[in-house]
Amino acid sequence: MTQKVRDLMTGPATTVAPDTDLGTVARLMRDQAIGSVLVTSGGGTIGLVTDRDLVVRGLSRTGHPETLPVKEICSADPVCVGPDDDASAAIRLMSEKKIRRLPVVQDGRPVGVVSLGDLAAERDEDSVLGQISASAPS
Secondary structure (H helix, E strand, O other), rough: OOHHHHHOEEEEEEEOOOEEEEEHHHHHHHHHHEEEEEEEOOOOOEEEEEEEHHHHHHHOOOOOOOOEHHHOEEEEEEOOOOOEEHHHHHHHHHHHOOEEEEEEEEEEEEEEEEEEHHHHHHHHHOOOHHHHHHOOOO
16 A cells, blocks of 8 residues: 555644745744744745754854845745655655655645655664654754
């Protein structure tokens, strides 16, 4: 039986509006112990911002994080998958595009995120990445 993205994804999706400031996004990630947030407008996914984006693209800019909107640092038009897509197809897509997280979208609306860690924990729980991904956040 083929494994589906819905079996591995983290959901529901955590979303913010494009004008949400970086400080709010960072606190949301901290409070929910997550590494990415989807940027949405009109119910559709228009971007993805990661904890790394906050540091590399956000804090490195001039200005205060409380005044910089997430739309200025997120990865626009992210590659997405559906919850009923095969997990193996998601793995191939991540490999081809060299990305670590894929928004999961159903009927145009975000429902979750599947990460490289989610896939590693499922496929090889004894791998270092699988062990790290399966452990509780610190």
